[in-house]
Amino acid sequence: MERTLxxxxxxxxxxxxxxxxxxxxEARGLKIVGMKMLKMGKELSxxxxxxxxxxxxxxxxxxxxxxxxxxxxxxxxxxxxxVVRDMMGPTNSRKALPGTIRGDFSMSTSRNIIHGSDSxxxxxxxxxxxxxxxxxxxxxxxxxxxxxxxDEQ
Ligand code: UDP
Ligand code: MG
Numbered sequence: 001m002e003r004t005l006x007x008x009x010x011x012x013x014x015x016x017x018x019x020x021x022x023x024x025x026e027a028r029g030l031k032i033v034g035m036k037m038l039k040m041g042k043e044l045s046x047x048x049x050x051x052x053x054x055x056x057x058x059x060x061x062x063x064x065x066x067x068x069x070x071x072x073x074x075x076x077x078x079x080x081x082x083v084v085r086d087m088m089g090p091t092n093s094r095k096a097l098p099g100t101i102r103g104d105f106s107m108s109t110s111r112n113i114i115h116g117s118d119s120x121x122x123x124x125x126x127x128x129x130x131x132x133x134x135x136x137x138x139x140x141x142x143x144x145x146x147x148x149x150x151d152e153q
Contacts (some may be wrong), residue, residue: 003033003074004081005126010068017105017113018071024087024101025075029147034074034136040066043078048129057110063090072130077144078152081123084116115125 001072006025008018025032040048042142045062086127089096089103093112096103119125127136144153 001031001076001079001080002120002123003076003127004084004117004123005115005130006073006075006084006117008071008073009111009113009115010064011072011111012105012113013071015105015113020105021101023072023074023116025084025130026084026143028087029077030080030083031076031141031144032073033076034131034139035071036131036135037068037069037071038130043065043105044129055065060110067068074131076135078148081117081120085118088114089118143148 006118009023010016012018012021022032040056042062045065049065052061075082088100088106089100091112093102093106093107094108097103101114102112117126
């Protein structure tokens with residue numbers, strides 16, 4: 001089953017939105033297979049945001065992401081990479097539709113409260129970047145029995 005990495009960024013923690021966001025993933029039928037609070041180091045930030053090194057906003061992004069705790073979550077579900085991207089809305093929260101996480105909780109491009117892997121290839125790398133194999137849990141999730149028809153599982 002497909003997996004994706006979500007990060008609840010420092011602004012979602014500071015604004016007390018962790019529970020509201022996690023509730024949305026649970027309610028959608030996604031299975032949480034890993035979750036932890038951590039502080040991102042500068043090295044990890046540079047690796048994670050390597051596509052943005054050199055952008056004028058990178059120093060602010062690194063400072064923001066490394067100075068406060070974040071919550072990393074691995075979600076599992078059918079086509080969950082795209083499902084989660086759709087639930088998040090676009091990078092610029094002001095363009096995000098109501099009903100999306102960014103569209104409901106954020107007004108900014110740089111303080112947009114959540115990260116989600118942008119492709120299945122990226123997701124595989126990002127899950128490994130943040131979680132050791134023993135931090136990911138295989139367990140029976142009854143929700144899956146009802147979130148999908150038997151032939152979809
Ligand atoms: N970012 C920013 N300003 C920009 C573009 C991106 O501060 O003009 C930050 C923002 O936090 C964004 C992150 O860099 O979420 C990663 O950018 P990406 O293009 O990967 O967007 P995402 O995948 O998060 O929607
Ligand atoms: Mg991205």
